[in-house]
Amino acid sequence: MTPRIQKIRKAVFPAAGMGTRFLPATKAMPKEMLTLVDKPLIQYGVEEAVAAGCTEIIIITGRGKAVLEDHFDKSYELEATLAARHKDALLEVARTVSHLAKITYTRQSEPLGLGHAVLMAKELVGNEPFAVILPDDIVESDVPCMKQMVEAFHETQTSILGSEVVEGAAIQNYGCLDCTPDPKNPRLLAVKDMVEKPKPEEAPSQNAIIGRYILTPRIFQMLETITPGAGGELQLTDAIKALLRHEKVYGFSYEGKRHDAGDKQGFLRATVEFALRHPTLGPSFRGWLKDLQL
Ligand code: UTP
DSSP states (O other): OOOOOOOOOEEEEESSSSOGTTTTTTTSOOEEEEEEEEHHHHHHHHHHHTTOOEEEEEEEEOOHHHHHHHHHSSSSHHHHHHTTTTOOOHHHHHHHHHTSEEEEEEEOSSOOOHHHHHHHHHHHSSSSSSEOOTTTTEEEEESSSSHHHHHHHHHSSEEEEEEEEOGGGGGGEEEEEEEOOOSSTTTTHHHHHEEOOOOOGSSSSSSSEEEEEOOOOOHHHHHHHSOOOOOGGGOOOHHHHHTTTTSSSSEEEOEEEEEESSHHHHHHHHHHHHHHHTTTTTEEEEEEHSSSSO
């Protein structure tokens, strides 16, 4: 019998962290609502998941994150006002956000780590492979990053971790893959082992894990058995390491450019690049930048 090809229908968005690197901006406002030009970070991620064929979005929220629900909800007052003023283009923008996908929210009562946040989605995901998108990693690419990964998953039918090659000592900020390229598809990296935030001289490669994952549901069993790691938090990388003992895991060297918008420097750079490429703002913004006496 031919094995059943599993589809990726659900995407989990951990959004319950404290966003301490952006204080004071994130004291009362979720980091995931910071905007690149005019769109919040999380919306870029949700649009990517939808483009990859996901129809159910699961957002892990927590205290002070209610505005995320408002953002993706229908806004009657806003829509009525825009309609009465015949602002049709803006009305379309407002409506599109609330029609993106079916979105469900579940809470992580304390930010006990990324692994713990993903575990909160266990019941909503059920027994099927699913995507995880970290909303502060923004990837620009011709084919959306998660779509590339879903296509690779159709080949592998096993967990896949978005990966990119980082320069020199930067590897110490990431989960690092000990891996070898698959002979049939060099974008796929067969993972032998993983090291979280290695010292540069001890890193087995320069292949860093980024905020895009496709995981098999066995990850939930792993998350339930591992103990808290670095910083007393339940680490997703520890659970994936445990998963490696049961099934194959691949890295996926995606095509595209990633911005670490969870970091101030990365956020500022992404803002400038997105503004330069913006269809209406771009040309005048470029002119203004050129005139700056740097
Ligand atoms: P980060 O480490 O980038 O987010 O986690 P953070 O902890 O909010 O930010 P800093 O480091 O304090 O500035 C990546 C993603 O995982 C979520 C975050 O909301 C973010 O989207 N996360 C993290 C959770 O949902 N729960 C957690 O316990 C930790």
